[in-house]
Amino acid sequence: MELNDRDIDWQKDAPTLAAIGKAIxxxxxxxxxxxxxxxxxxxxxxxxxxSSSQGGFKVPHNYFGELSSIIMDRVTVENVRVxxxxxxxxxPEGYFAGLSDRINTRIEESSAKSITPxxxxxxxxxxxxxxxxxxxxxxxxxxxxxxxxxxxxQLSEVPxxxxxxxxxxxxxxxxxxxxxETLNPDGLEQVNPDVSADELEQYINTTTL
Amino acid sequence: xxxxxxILEKFAVESTRNEAFNLLLKKYQQKIYWHxxxxxxxxxxxxxxxxxxxxxxxxxxxxxxxxxxxxxxLYRIATNESITFLNRKKQKNNISLDETAGYDLAETLADTAxxxxxxxxxxxxxxxxxxxxxxxxxxxxxxxxxxxxxxxSAILGTTVGGxxxxxxxxxxxxxxxxxxxx
Numbered sequence: 026m027e028l029n030d031r032d033i034d035w036q037k038d039a040p041t042l043a044a045i046g047k048a049i050x051x052x053x054x055x056x057x058x059x060x061x062x063x064x065x066x067x068x069x070x071x072x073x074x075x076s077s078s079q080g081g082f083k084v085p086h087n088y089f090g091e092l093s094s095i096i097m098d099r100v101t102v103e104n105v106r107v108x109x110x111x112x113x114x115x116x117p118e119g120y121f122a123g124l125s126d127r128i129n130t131r132i133e134e135s136s137a138k139s140i141t142p143x144x145x146x147x148x149x150x151x152x153x154x155x156x157x158x159x160x161x162x163x164x165x166x167x168x169x170x171x172x173x174x175x176x177x178x179q180l181s182e183v184p185x186x187x188x189x190x191x192x193x194x195x196x197x198x199x200x201x202x203x204x205x206e207t208l209n210p211d212g213l214e215q216v217n218p219d220v221s222a223d224e225l226e227q228y229i230n231t232t233t234l
Numbered sequence: 235x236x237x238x239x240x241i242l243e244k245f246a247v248e249s250t251r252n253e254a255f256n257l258l259l260k261k262y263q264q265k266i267y268w269h270x271x272x273x274x275x276x277x278x279x280x281x282x283x284x285x286x287x288x289x290x291x292x293x294x295x296x297x298x299x300x301x302x303x304x305x306x307x308l309y310r311i312a313t314n315e316s317i318t319f320l321n322r323k324k325q326k327n328n329i330s331l332d333e334t335a336g337y338d339l340a341e342t343l344a345d346t347a348x349x350x351x352x353x354x355x356x357x358x359x360x361x362x363x364x365x366x367x368x369x370x371x372x373x374x375x376x377x378x379x380x381x382x383x384x385x386x387s388a389i390l391g392t393t394v395g396g397x398x399x400x401x402x403x404x405x406x407x408x409x410x411x412x413x414x415x416x
Contacts (some may be wrong), residue, residue, distance in 0.1 A: 035401070039409035045358050047378060052270055061267070061284070067286050069255070069292050137318045146274020 236261060238304035245295055255292060262305060263288070265379070272362075272374045273316040275342045283319055287312045306388040312369065313389060320367070338347045339363050356414075361411035365404055372397050375406040 078099040220228075236257050244254030265316070266287060271280040289310055294323055302335050327338075349356070361370060371390065375381045376397075383394040390397070 035405045038402075039405045039412075040357070041412040042405065043407050045354045045412075047353070048355070049272075049378065050349055050355035051268075051275075051277075051346075052348040052350045053267075053277060054348065057281075058264055058267075061263050062256060065259055065263065065285060065288050066252075068255070069289060072289050072292070080251060220303065 238246050239300075241293075242298065242300065252305070255295075256381065258291070258295075258304075261289065262308055265305070266308060269309060269315050269374070269379065272378065273313075273371070274319060275339050275359075275363075276346060277348045279319065283312070283315050287315050290315075302388060304387070306385055309375075309389045317367065357412060357415070358408065361408040361415075365407060368392075369400050369404040369407075371401040376401050380406060 241258050241261070242256070244250040247254075263284065267280060267284050269347065270283045270287070271277065273285065274280055287308070294311075298304070324342050340360060342355075343363065348403055352361070362373065365373065369391070373384060375386050375389070376383075381389075383397045386392075386397050387394050392400075
């Protein structure tokens with residue numbers, strides 16, 4: 026390339042730049058270069074001490090020579106542990122995935138086979154109690170049934186006039202609707218038709234409360 | 235001035251190693267300082283980098299191969315450290331949410347306490363900061379250090395032709411900046 030082969034006379038191409046001059050305008054602190062060699066030597070001393078000294082500690086003979094192989098052995102052991110957490114034993118593939126289902130199935134099967142009659146502790150007294158309740162109910166029914174029949178029999182033996190007298194002496198206002206309901210229509214015809222309504226009302230008022 | 239070969243010979247011997255390194259420091263510390271300073275502008279940053287560079291030199295000098303010049307090797311280490319430092323600063327600037335906290339070499343130039351130039355020299359430094367990093371590197375080594383293109387090529391690993399082009403473009407940009415900016 027023409028440009029690359031030409032060692033340019035830059036002062037002709039850049040007269041403004043050439044006029045400035047090559048003086049370095051930067052300065053350094055006073056005495057900087059006088060102290061620089063000493064400062065660099067101090068820094069180098071620190072660096073060499075840092076790299077060579079281990080703070081007074083020592084290591085066993087050939088420690089670092091064997092360290093890499095020791096570390097690699099440990100790494101190998103760790104890798105084996107990671108790859109074989111079962112300590113060498115293996116299991117069929119998917120063994121644990123179906124294990125719980127298989128266990129549950131076996132439990133259900135064994136439960137179905139071994140259903141044996143179990144005698145219950147409460148069977149005897151509950152049945153006895155039930156029998157007693159039934160007996161009491163039957164007895165009560167018989168008793169009340171027989172008592173009612175006995176009452177109706179005794180009542181039929183009482184003369185009608187005594188019942189009428191009793192009702193006239195002890196009846197209340199609440200008995201009136203019951204008497205009306207139980208009146209025999211044939212009996213009503215036996216009432217004397219000469220009795221007026223006023224006499225009848227007066228009779229009711231004097232004989233009922 | 236002690237020759238590089240003598241420094242290397244003395245450094246190879248345990249008993250004269252420190253003496254050799256002191257000779258190396260005295261010979262190159264200012265050149266390395268100014269090379270870094272022109273790139274990172276701030277004195278304190280430069281001081282840190284100079285120390286880092288020479289610590290690396292101390293650690294690696296025993297492995298230095300004589301097939302390259304000692305000072306080009308030193309410049310290469312210094313350049314790499316400076317570029318790494320600037321890139322780290324740029325990354326911090328990119329991830330910072332606070333725009334005012336950004337790393338700006340122009341601001342650093344304006345704020346630096348150790349500047350003794352006139353307005354024209356300040357303008358030149360501002361113009362240099364507008365250049366891409368590689369052009370700025372090539373310009374500095376050619377303009378201030380008067381290194382040959384072959385030497386710069388050994389430091390940066392770039393062809394001589396590419397370096398000439400970079401320098402030519404850099405000069406044109408700087409001239410334009412000096413003429414056209416306030």
